[in-house]
Structures are given as structure tokens and as C-alpha cells.
Amino acid sequence: MLRTLITAFGLIGITHLHAQAMRGEVTDAENLIGLPGATVVVVGSDPIIGTVTDQDGRFSLTGVPLGRTTLHVRMVGYEDQVLNGLVLTSAKDLVISVRLQSALTELDEVEVVGDASPNGVRNEMALLSARQFSVEETDRYAGSRGDPGRMASNFAGVQGADDSRNDIVIRGNSPMGVLWRFEGVNIPNPNHFAIPGTGGGPVTILNNKYLANSDFFTGAFPAEFGNATAGVFDLRMRNGNADKHEFAAQLGFLGTELMAEGPLSKKRRSSYLVSYRYSTLRLFGFMGIRIGTDAIPQYQDAAFRFHFPSKKGSISLWGIGGSSKIDIVISDQATPDTATLIYGENDRDQYFRSRMGTVGATATRTLNENTYMKATLAVSGQGINSDHHYVYRQVVDGHYMVDSLPPLLRYRFSESKAMLYVFANRKLGLRTSLRVGVNSEQQWAAYLDSARAILPAAVDGDPNTLGTWRVRWDARVTALQLQPYAQVRHRFNEQWTATLGITSLHNSINANSFSPIEPRFGISYAPDTRQRISAGYGLHSQMQPGxxxxxxxxxxGRDPLEQNTGIGPTRTHHGVVGYERRLGQRVRMKVEAYYQWLFDVPVSVAPSSFSFVNTGAGFERFFPDSLHNKGNGYNQGIELTLEHAFTKGWYGLFTASLFDARYRGSDGVWRNTSFNGRNAFNLVLAREFTTAKKSVISIGTKFTYAGGRWYGPVDREASNAAQEVVFIDSLVNTRQFRPYFRADLKLGYRWNRPKVMHELGLDLVNVTGQQNILKLTYAPDHPSGDPIREEYQLGFCRCSTTRWSSEGTFLAFNRNLASTLPTRSPRYAHP
Known part of the structure; x- marks a missing residue:
């Protein structure tokens, strides 16, 4: 008897060790009403693990084996949905949300063994050039480091602009053309150490631990997205666990992270989720690891979400924000060290601050079985401040002697918005759905900047040779921006689907900031369940940064003469055709070809090679001359994606892009854009091995090969006078740097124990130590005597993580032996 009891309790313990719970809800994709009676089954389970949703469309599965799982959701009158590659650990319940599309005809019973494509795009109006990505994907790819921007650079048509930043180039467009949307509203650049007019940065403010499955668009996107010409990140925040409290803490060399989530009321299914992260690289200095500067970058960010569901809708309160600072002080250096000064300039002390935040309230209300409305009220703000002090010094016996530190530059930029985004969605029978809405923003901005020129004699140490103060920005701005839109989706039959949309964009900042009619169109033909042909078109516009x-x-006198207050938006025609085919149950192939014509691009009034299509990536600010909207450009190319779904322990992704991106400035000459690499190839592989005790060993690799950036011959006389690289204007972008290559490796080991998970990981970035050229830079103090040097991208770096987590509590220790900054990468070398 005693032996029987011991055996029984042992079996219970083993079952709990090797299994976990899955919870979620199943709703109609077009009216968000919960679907009672839907069947939810774990594919391949024996005995079968399944359940039926309750009257509110909710379900709960227990005893689901740990590891990767495929879920099959089926409902009479709706199309089946298969969720592939879901990850279960012993430390946390998996909570998912499933949206089903109405079926035009009843489908035959089929055997489901996996799904060759990623989960369907959340936005039903997107028929091509769109992809849904999961939180798990941001961690899956080697080198992504949980960053959505770096993760997206693995997709076809997308490239990283700079290893030290997460800006992305989509189909040859400037990174400035990317729109960031969070919880349904447009947000400022969500990155630490952001520079005015850019869409990226070295460290993301976003934390993948609180993101839900989100959409990423690379062109011809639906009418609800305006003010973007390249692509869109449509990010969603997940709700907290409404059944149990969970806590997280992460300690490490890059800082501390805290997270908590759980129910506010189990009866009402309300929940909370809060997150805070503080990071510093100070410990690298203690360990003697070089990060390119003696300055210590510091940043912190936070997020929250409170969700209150009801019978006919829900209300959510949410917010994200972050701040960062860095002081690059060279005046306290004992000896010159230009070889390791990767960030900043070697003639000044620099103090930089940035901040960003958005908070909002979202209300969703079901009006009837066919109609629901959604309204989001939000406020956002962004501020960027910087101060520079010129360092007068001399070298005596190999040591610096600082004479004085006069102020050289100061700027204070701030932008804020109050936003109201409202739309109504109506289901017009089984075949048609309609969405009508308006996105409104009241905008405020203040720009203040003054600087002194460094005269030639200042380089020789004369403290009286800085120029007089000149005010470059002094403006306070108020404007109203409106974007009404309407879009409809119609399914003619099981094979043919079409979408049609129209939007308009108006900003009161000037009379020219108006794009009256922007049509969007998409059509899809699926001759059978294994293949699909699609085509789409969109007219897009983007307002210029303030x-x-x-x-x-x-x-x-003191007042700046503003010459560009009448500049209007950049506009593009974007056409795409695509073909997608399933090659068996687990592999899909996708090919897309596109052509994009850019017009009304800001270019110089005087004949010049300058065009706004080449800006928006890097740490440098842009100082425009007198401009007008008379520039043109085009991007054309073809993209291939081959993807093996994460089944049977492995995942594979191969993408190839061949493209051409050119522009015409005010001098009438067609040139390569700075981002016209002409080709890009990615190979991503991931393999998992599960042990008998449900522990997991994971290996991931990524290989990237892409064409180099473009540049031109240097005007050395002008460069010496300006103390920065100046190219011969007529020969801009006539030369190309050598091709870019990078190999990354990711290793991991995960132990699953009852209610506890322990994970070890190691990320090796640029394992071959490849010296990829980023740009040319001016270094007057370089020992070689040649001030024109090549600046390299990220060198080899390694990042190890150790994490523990458990139900009810979560502890994670993240030990990073390097960050996004290089361990060693000399800034200057002979070109």
C-alpha cells in the first residue's frame, strides 16, 4: 500500500514537471465577440488534449507537454487556425488570443500536422508585404537581442543600417520612412539616445516581455496607416495574467529589470502588468572591457497596462517611456587615445540627454453582433538635449594640459502630442467588412539651438578664435494633424479576396502639408489551399520632421531666417505583386516584386546632389540648406523567402533581395542612394534538442551578406576647413564600400523543473570579427597624418545570460560580457 502511494505521488510529480497549462480566448476577427463552442486541440497529443470554449469564448488546457506545441482551433462557420511553435515552460502559463475568420463554405475535415507559414497577420486588410511576428521570434534569431528592429532585419527586403543602431532600411528607403505604432496610435522614436529626425537608436525602449503578437509591413499597407513611406511596426501590448500573480526580476551587468503581472479581480477578469528596467554599463569599466569610450551610457524605461473587460467591451490604461543620458568627457583624459574613441568627437566634451513617453486609454465597445467601435485617447512627448564644450589643450611630455572649456553648442528640442484615434468596424455579412475612422493629433513643438563656429586658428590653441554665437533654431510650433480613412474587404468566393481603401493626410503646420487623396488597393487569388497570387498598390505620404x-x-541679428517653413510631404507610389506557395506541410516559399516611385522629395534649391532620401540613419544631426519639394527617386526589386516552420525541433529562414534604389537631386543627375546595396541575403537556422527530462538545448545561427554603402571622393581642402568629411558634390555616391558580411551564433540550455525554469544562453555577434565599413570620418589627430579614415561597424562581442523563473515569482540574472557596443573596433584605419 505504501509503495503504491509513493508511486502515485511520484507519477503526479513527474506529470507536473513535464506539463503546463494553456489559457486563452477565441473571438470573431471582425466583431471581437467571443465564440462559444470552438474546439481547441493540441496537435499530435496522445491521448488527445483538447477542450471547448465556454460561453465567453475562453478556454483552458492542462497537462500540455513542455516544449514547442502546435494548437488547432476549429469552429463551425469559421476558417480553421493553426498556431505553430508555441513554447511552454514549467515556470509560466501560456496565454494566447485567437481570432477566427468567417468561412464562406464548410471545410472538409483535414489532418493537421503543422503550418508552413507564420501566424496570420492580425490586420485583415493586409494581403501582401506584411508579416506577423511573435515575442518568441524576437529572441529566436541570433543577433536580434530581443529588439523588434534588429529582428525585422532578417526579413526579405529589410536591412540594418548600422550595427551600433537598430535603424532599418526597407526596400532601399531611408529609415526615416518607418512608422512606429503602439496600441493603435503613432508614437515617437521608441529608442534610447535618439537623434532628431531618426527612427532608431542603439538601445530599444521596448521590452519584448510585454509585447503581444504584432504586425510588420514593408509596403502598400492599409489605409489606416498614414504618414509613412517605407514601412510600419504595428505593436501590441499583451494583457497581464488574469488567473495568477507572476513576478520577474533581472539583475546583471547591463542593469536591473522588474516585472509584475496578475489579476486585479478574478471575477471580472481584470488584470495588471507593470515593467521597469534600469541599465548601466558601469560594470564594464570595472572589468576592464573597452566599449569605445570612457563615458558610461545610462538609460531606464518603464511600461504598464491595466485591462478591464466587460460583457460588451473593455477599457485599457497603458503607457511606455524611457530616458537616457551619456557624458562623453575627454578633457579629463591623461593621454591622447584617438584609436579607441568610437563615439563622440575628440575636440569637445559632450553631454547628451533624451526622453520619450506615451500614455493612453483605449476603449472597445461591441454595439451589436456585427459592429464594434474602438477609441484611443493618448498623449506623447519626446525631448532631446545636448551641450558641447570645446577643449583647448596642449600635449606636454605625452600628457594633456587643458587650458579652458568654453561652451560651443547647446540645443533643446521637444515635441508633444495629444491624440484621439477612433474607428468603427462593421461586418456586412459573411463576405464583406468595413472600417471607417479618423486619427487626429494636436501637436506642440519647441526647437532651440545655438552654436559657435570653430575657426581655423582654434585648432592651433588660440582661445579667442571661436566664432560668435549663432541661433540656428528658435521656434515654438502648434499644429493640428488629421487623417480620416475608410477601408473595405470583400471575399468574392474562396479563391478571390480584395481590399480597397482611401485616406487623406492634412497638417496645419503649413499650407503645403496636405495629401488630399491616397488610394490603397489589394487583391488576392488562391487557386487552391497551397498557393496564392497577390497584388497591391498604395499612394503614401510622410510629413517632414519639424x-x-x-x-x-x-x-x-539674433533671429534665424527660416527658409523651409513651406516644405510639404514626401509622396510615393508603391506597387507590389507576390506569389506564395506551400512546399509540403512545413515549408513555404514567397516571392514579391515591387516598384516604388518617390516624388516631392526635399532637395536643395541650388543645384546640388543633396536629397532627403539619404538622411535618417546615424548619430549625426542634419542641417538643411534652402529646400523645395522637387526631388525624385525610385526603388525596384524582387524578394525571395523560404521558411521552414519550427517543427520537429528545427527552424530555417532564407531571404534574398535584389534591388536598385536611385534618386535625382536638384542638379538633375541620377545617383545611387546611400542605402542602395543592390543585394542582401540572410540565412537563419535554429535547432532544439529535448532531453528525457524535458530540458532543451538550443543552437541558432545567422549569416548576413549585403552590398556595401555608397560614398564619393573626398574634397580634402573643404574637409580640412570644415573639420569634417566633405565629399566632392558632383561625385557623391559614385563609389561603394566592400560588401558587408556578419555571422552570429546563439547557444542556450533550459532546465524545466516543477514550477521552476533555469536558462543559460550565450550570444556571439560577428564571430569572425569581420571589419565592415560604416563610413568615412575626419580624424585630424590620427598618428598617420591622414585625417580621412574608415570607421568600422560592430566588432566581435559576446553576451551570456543566466535566468531563473518560477510560478508566482521570477528571478533572472542576465550576465552580459558585452553589449551592442563593440569590445574592440578601432575607429580609424587606412581606406
């Missing part, structure tokens, strides 16, 4: 409009290239 700092461009109010820069004063010259002054009258």
Missing part, C-alpha cells in the same frame, strides 16, 4: 522646417541657415 526641425527641418524651422532651421535657420542664416540669421538676421
Amino acid at each position: 526641425y527641418l522646417l524651422f532651421y535657420g541657415a542664416t540669421t538676421e
